[in-house]
Structure formats: structure tokens, C-alpha cells
Amino acid sequence: MPKRCGLHTIRLPSGPAILGYAAVGGKKEGEGPLGGQFDAIFRDARLGQETWEQAESALQREALSRAVTKAGLETEELQMLFAGDLLNQNIASTYGLREMGVPLLGQFGACSTMGQTMAVAAVFVDSGAAAPCGAVTSSHFCTAERQFRFPLEYGGQRTPTSQWTATASGAVVVGQGKGVRIRRVCVGRVQDLGVTDMNNMGAAMAPAAADTIGRFLRDTGTVPGDYDLIATGDLGAVGSALCRQMLSRQGITLGDNYTDCGLLLFDRQRQDVHAGGSGCGCSASVLCAHILPQMEQGQLKRVLFCPTGALMSPTSSQQGESIPGICHVVELVME
Amino acid sequence: MPKRCGLHTIRLPSGPAILGYAAVGGKKEGEGPLGGQFDAIFRDARLGQETWEQAESALQREALSRAVTKAGLETEELQMLFAGDLLNQNIASTYGLREMGVPLLGQFGACSTMGQTMAVAAVFVDSGAAAPCGAVTSSHFCTAERQFRFPLEYGGQRTPTSQWTATASGAVVVGQGKGVRIRRVCVGRVQDLGVTDMNNMGAAMAPAAADTIGRFLRDTGTVPGDYDLIATGDLGAVGSALCRQMLSRQGITLGDNYTDCGLLLFDRQRQDVHAGGSGCGCSASVLCAHILPQMEQGQLKRVLFCPTGALMSPTSSQQGESIPGICHVVELVME
Numbered sequence: 001m002p003k004r005c006g007l008h009t010i011r012l013p014s015g016p017a018i019l020g021y022a023a024v025g026g027k028k029e030g031e032g033p034l035g036g037q038f039d040a041i042f043r044d045a046r047l048g049q050e051t052w053e054q055a056e057s058a059l060q061r062e063a064l065s066r067a068v069t070k071a072g073l074e075t076e077e078l079q080m081l082f083a084g085d086l087l088n089q090n091i092a093s094t095y096g097l098r099e100m101g102v103p104l105l106g107q108f109g110a111c112s113t114m115g116q117t118m119a120v121a122a123v124f125v126d127s128g129a130a131a132p133c134g135a136v137t138s139s140h141f142c143t144a145e146r147q148f149r150f151p152l153e154y155g156g157q158r159t160p161t162s163q164w165t166a167t168a169s170g171a172v173v174v175g176q177g178k179g180v181r182i183r184r185v186c187v188g189r190v191q192d193l194g195v196t197d198m199n200n201m202g203a204a205m206a207p208a209a210a211d212t213i214g215r216f217l218r219d220t221g222t223v224p225g226d227y228d229l230i231a232t233g234d235l236g237a238v239g240s241a242l243c244r245q246m247l248s249r250q251g252i253t254l255g256d257n258y259t260d261c262g263l264l265l266f267d268r269q270r271q272d273v274h275a276g277g278s279g280c281g282c283s284a285s286v287l288c289a290h291i292l293p294q295m296e297q298g299q300l301k302r303v304l305f306c307p308t309g310a311l312m313s314p315t316s317s318q319q320g321e322s323i324p325g326i327c328h329v330v331e332l333v334m335e
Numbered sequence: 336m337p338k339r340c341g342l343h344t345i346r347l348p349s350g351p352a353i354l355g356y357a358a359v360g361g362k363k364e365g366e367g368p369l370g371g372q373f374d375a376i377f378r379d380a381r382l383g384q385e386t387w388e389q390a391e392s393a394l395q396r397e398a399l400s401r402a403v404t405k406a407g408l409e410t411e412e413l414q415m416l417f418a419g420d421l422l423n424q425n426i427a428s429t430y431g432l433r434e435m436g437v438p439l440l441g442q443f444g445a446c447s448t449m450g451q452t453m454a455v456a457a458v459f460v461d462s463g464a465a466a467p468c469g470a471v472t473s474s475h476f477c478t479a480e481r482q483f484r485f486p487l488e489y490g491g492q493r494t495p496t497s498q499w500t501a502t503a504s505g506a507v508v509v510g511q512g513k514g515v516r517i518r519r520v521c522v523g524r525v526q527d528l529g530v531t532d533m534n535n536m537g538a539a540m541a542p543a544a545a546d547t548i549g550r551f552l553r554d555t556g557t558v559p560g561d562y563d564l565i566a567t568g569d570l571g572a573v574g575s576a577l578c579r580q581m582l583s584r585q586g587i588t589l590g591d592n593y594t595d596c597g598l599l600l601f602d603r604q605r606q607d608v609h610a611g612g613s614g615c616g617c618s619a620s621v622l623c624a625h626i627l628p629q630m631e632q633g634q635l636k637r638v639l640f641c642p643t644g645a646l647m648s649p650t651s652s653q654q655g656e657s658i659p660g661i662c663h664v665v666e667l668v669m670e
Contacts, residue, residue, distance in 0.1 A: 001336050001462055001463055002462050002463055002464035003463060004414075004463070004464075008414070008438055010464045010465065050654075051654050053650060053651065054654075079339075079343065080522060084443065087648065087650070088423040088648045088649070088650060089421075089423070089443070089445065089646065089647065089648035089651075090443045090646070091646070091647070091648045091650065091651045094525060094646040094659055095651065095656065097525065098527055098659045101524055102524060103343055103521075103522035103523060103524050104522070104523065104524065104525055105442070105444070105454075105455060105522060106442065106443035106444055106451075106646075107440070107441065107442065107443070108419065108425045108441035108442070108443045109440070109441055110424065116441075120440060120455065123458065123459060123462060123464045124337075126464075127336055127337050127461070127462030127463075127464065128338060128339070128462075129337035129458045129461075130345065130522075147650075186438075187415060187438035187439070187440060187465075188439065189436055189437060189438050189439065190429060190432065190433035190439055192433055311424065311425070311426070311429040311441075312424065312426070313422065313423045313424035313426045315388060315422070315423060315426065315482075316388065316424075316426045316430065319385075319386050319388065319389075321430065324430065324433045326439065
């Protein structure tokens with residue numbers, strides 16, 4: 001049964017386990033440093049579908065189906081799905097999962113969604129409300145570009161601070177059993193320091209990461225050195241440097257164990273992604289392709305997974321609004 | 336601690352209570368049959384804001400602040416907020432609640448969102464993960480029309496099956512204490528029978544309502560006659576008639592205790608709303624303005640609140656996709 005820990009952190013005494021997990025990606029993700037670690041790479045950006053949106057839905061289906069299989073389960077054994085994405089009205093999730101026949105609670109936290117789905121799934125599993133649960137999210141470069149920026153055909157120049165939306169999906173099955181455990185979670189508060197540049201979302205999200213990581217460490221009485229890895233979501237080069245600075249002002253020093261999923265997914269020098277990767281699928285696929293396997297093999301024992309999200313829409317940006325950020329922290333342990 | 340009940344229903348033994356609730360609406364809602372029951376009516380569709388989107392955010396802030404005050408609490412005492420709306424990237428919620436400093440989990444279930452936020456909040460409260468929690472949602476006729484249909488200035492003709500998006504917000508504070516209790520919840524599965532007409536969303540959502548209500552009744556061994564009121568979300572005239580038919584094919588007969596929030600909010604003859612009201616704010620405000628007060632006064636003792644959502648986006652509809660529906664059932668009791 002979940003317990004409150006400090007001000008806002010939730011402790012999950014039963015230790016909900018990640019029974020299965022999977023990551024799938026597109027061609028560019030396959031060519032990146034983690035390419036060989038994905039469960040599947042699709043070289044066709046459409047995955048044989050008619051539209052990019054359908055392709056993104058297919059990514060979610062692929063990731064979730066593989067995670068369920070790796071958990072030794074059938075889809076219909078899932079009691080609940082927590083899923084979300086960047087598309088208007090969460091259509092990648094809704095259309096992607098509509099035929100599964102499993103109760104669905106759509107989650108929206110922009111690129112922080114993987115942390116959100118895992119946190120809520122962990123509470124449902126730990127409390128006995130529903131288990132096992134699926135948690136899945138996705139992004140697709142082509143659906144995101146045309147929705148948030150320009151038609152691809154326009155070939156717009158990208159600024160140095162911009163990030164590259166991952167074509168990827170990550171999925172986990174959370175339940176009672178063996179595996180990496182979710183021990184504590186800390187849900188984010190919206191932070192907005194007034195950044196308005198849609199091409200510098202790392203800077204917009206950094207305050208949220210510093211806020212939630214700081215709260216989590218204070219709530220739990222831990223320090224960064226207690227963790228083998230602290231990985232923010234998709235702050236990229238600009239945002240992760242800012243996050244370090246902001247935490248240091250709270251008296252918290254991040255060491256070499258700190259990295260960002262947006263810096264891991266692509267080779268920034270070779271792959272022309274500017275400040276790094278982004279999108280819900282970025283942190284989700286880095287978690288499932290790269291972090292969880294290392295935890296299962298015992299190379300990492302305690303990890304803070306801290307995906308970050310920028311909560312603006314094209315409408316709010318056109319109206320001159322600043323970009324609010326959010327970050328959720330999920331503590332993962334392998335015993 | 337939540338318990339599984341039947342196949343998919345979740346029982347909440349501690350009986351999380353609705354400690355406070357509030358409904359706010361626009362001019363047309365104020366002129367409807369429930370006008371006098373709202374906590375506040377704003378005759379200015381902009382609520383003094385610069386944009387309709389900001390006005391919708393203000394509706395959420397108003398509803399939630401009033402619910403918190405009626406619960407005898409301060410906003411900062413809330414441990415978690417569950418909020419969502421119809422706007423792309425949930426901006427009504429994000430921007431509306433960003434200054435509250437409370438952890439936020441954005442929920443997306445289209446017009447079913449009030450049921451979803453209440454169900455998840457009830458699990459968090461019952462399990463001890465976070466209490467008290469706020470659950471809030473909104474819609475605004477002007478933001479919805481321009482996002483989903485046409486610019487208002489275009490003055491498009493509306494079909495007889497179309498519904499009128501409510502300018503309204505409803506909010507509840509769920510916690511341990513006195514009040515109407517959330518006893519059981521049943522989360523919806525996506526249902527899609529192939530309806531593609533964006534002007535007939537009642538028909539698109541009816542199968543989801545019949546599915547979740549049917550599952551809830553079977554899981555709990557209850558019949559419609561056990562409830563003083565069964566209120567679907569915003570099926571309107573077309574969808575609620577279909578819902579009756581579909582449940583009757585499952586051997587379930589809805590009696591005079593069945594109604595739909597979309598039929599209650601407006602006077603269909605007098606207010607030119609065609610098949611009825613719709614939008615996240617429709618069922619949320621009918622619940623908070625009309626149903627919960629009757630429960631507190633003892634006029635209604637057992638209620639099934641069953642908001643329904645149509646999960647399409649303009650993109651999916653333009654691509655020829657059908658409209659998936661979803662419905663969540665929340666059982667409310669006053670003892």
C-alpha cells in the first residue's frame with residue numbers, strides 16, 4: 001500500500017516490478033549509439049501504414065506487445081493501460097491501443113509521459129487496484145514536426161538549441177513479480193520561468209527537472225551519489241547543463257552519474273540532431289533499450305529516471321505564452 | 336486499499352469522500368435549466384482574459400478554487416491534481432493550474448475526463464498515495480469550435496445530430512472525510528463501431544457507455560434499479576437512445592432513472608443546441624451543479640456517473656479514421 005514519504009514523494013512498499021519492457025525505433029534511432037540495443041528498428045518511417053500518425057500508433061502496439069510477451073503474459077491479462085503521446089487528443093495511443101480490449105487511462109505529460117505512466121501504474125499495482133498494468137508512450141519525428149513546427153517539405157532550418165524528436169516507443173509491464181522494482185515516485189509540479197522559444201525546450205524544462213529532483217532527494221534524504229545513474233528525460237545539451245546549475249544552487253551537486261536521455265539516443269556530432277533527442281519516445285526508448293537491460297544485468301543497481309515535458313501547444317505559443325515544464329521522478333532499484 | 340471487484344471494477348473500501356465541489360459556467364449555461372445551481376456564471380465568454388484559451392484556464396481555476404474553499408482547505412494542502420481538457424496538449428489545465436504549485440498528472444479522456452480524474456483520484460486517496468486530491472476538467476464553446484470545427488466567424492450550419500460544447504468547468508476535492516463517497520469505479524475500454532461523422536459523436540460514444548455500464552453492473556452484481564440515477568456523460572438525444580438500445584441487447588433495461596448530462600444542461604427546444612450539450616465541462620458541471628447537491632441533501636442516495644468521450648482529433652478525422660469512444664463509471668453513494 002503506497003505511503004507518503006516527505007512532502008510529495010510516494011513510497012511503494014510492495015515494490016511493483018517491471019515484468020517486461022521493450023523499445024522500438026526508427027532508422028535514425030537505429031543508426032545511433034543505442035541502435036543495437038532496441039528490440040526492433042523499423043527502417044520505413046511509415047511502418048507500412050498509410051499515415052505517419054498510424055505509424056506512430058503501430059510503434060506503440062509493437063513496443064507494448066513485445067513488453068507483454070517478454071513478461072510472459074497475454075495482452076488480455078493486462079488490467080489497465082496507461083498511455084500517452086504528443087499528438088493532439090493523444091491519438092497515437094488511442095488508435096494504437098483501441099483493439100486491445102484493455103481499460104485505458106490516457107495520460108498527458110508531454111515528453112515526461114513515460115515517467116507519468118510508470119508512476120501511476122506503480123500506484124495502481126502497489127495498492128492492488130489493478131495488476132499487471134501496461135505503461136507505454138511514443139513519439140514520431142514526422143508527426144511532431146508537422147504538428148508543432150513546419151511541414152517537412154518546407155525544409156526549415158533548425159536552430160542550434162533545437163532538439164530532434166525521436167521516432168520511437170518504449171513500453172513496460174508493471175506488476176507483482178520479479179524484475180527491476182519501482183520503489184518511490186515523485187510527481188512534478190508545473191514550473192515556468194518564462195522561456196518562450198519553442199526551439200529551446202531544454203531551457204524551458206530544466207527548472208522542472210531541478211524542482212522535482214530536488215524535492216525527491218529532500219523527501220527521501222538521499223544524495224545524488226546514492227544513485228548509479230540519474231537520467232533526465234530530454235533536456236539535451238542546453239537543458240541538462242542548466243539543470244546541473246539550478247540544482248547546484250539548491251546545494252545539490254550532480255556528478256558523472258548524471259546524464260540525459262536526449263544526449264544518449266543520438267550521436268550529436270554525427271547525426272545532426274543539434275542539442276539532442278526529444279519526444280515522449282526518447283526517454284521511454286532509452287529507458288527500455290539501454291537502462292533497464294543494464295539494471296537487469298546488475299551493472300546499475302539504483303537509478304533515478306526523470307523524464308521532462310514541455311507543456312505548450314502551438315496555440316499557446318502563437319498567443320505569446322511562455323512554455324511551462326514538468327518532470328516526474330521514478331526511482332528504480334535492482335536487488 | 337483498493338480491491339478488484341469482478342473483471343475490471345475497482346472497489347474502494349475506505350470510501351474516498353468528495354470533500355468539496357464546484358461548478359462554473361458561461362452565459363448560455365446560466366440561461367439553461369440548471370443555471371441557478373452553478374456556483375458562478377460568467378456572462379463574458381472571455382472572463383476578462385485576452386484569449387478564449389485563457390478564459391477556459393480561468394474557468395478551471397475558478398471551479399477548483401471554489402471546490403477547495405468549500406472543502407475548508409487551502410490549495411497548497413492538495414497533494415495531487417488530476418486535470419484534463421479537450422484542447423491540444425491539455426493547455427486549459429496546464430496553464431490554468433500552473434501557479435498552484437501542486438503536483439499535476441494530466442489526464443486525457445476527451446469528454447469522459449471528469450470520470451477519469453475522479454477514478455484515479457479515488458484510487459490515490461483510497462490507497463494512501465496522496466490525499467486530498469483535486470480533480471478538475473473544463474470545456475469552452477469557442478476554443479472547441481475553432482479547434483475541432485470551424486472559425487466561429489464562419490457561422491457554419493450545425494446538423495441535427497450535433498451537440499453544443501459547454502462553456503463550463505467542474506471540480507471536486509477527493510479525500511478522507513465526510514461527504515458523498517466514491518465506492519467503486521470501472522475504467523473504460525476503447526470502443527469503435529466505425530462511426531466517422533464528427534457531427535454525431537453521441538452515436539460514436541454510445542457503444543462505450545453500454546460496454547462500461549454493462550461491465551460495471553455484471554462485476555458488481557447490481558441492476559439499474561439499484562440506483563437512484565444513472566447519468567451518462569454527453570451522449571445527447573441520439574447517443575442516449577442508442578445506449579438504451581445497446582444495453583437492452585445485453586439484457587439490461589434502463590428505466591426512468593436513466594438520463595444524460597447532455598440533456599440536462601440545456602433546454603434543447605429553447606436554446607438551439609440540437610442533440611444536447613457536450614464537452615468535458617458538460618458532465619463535470621452537471622455533476623457539481625446538479626447531482627452532488629441532490630446527493631448531499633439526501634434526494635439521491637446511489638448514483639452512477641458515467642461520462643463519455645469521443646477520442647478522435649481533427650487529424651484522425653481528416654485521415655478518414657472512425658471515432659473511438661470511451662466511458663468511465665464512477666459509483667457515488669450518500670449514506
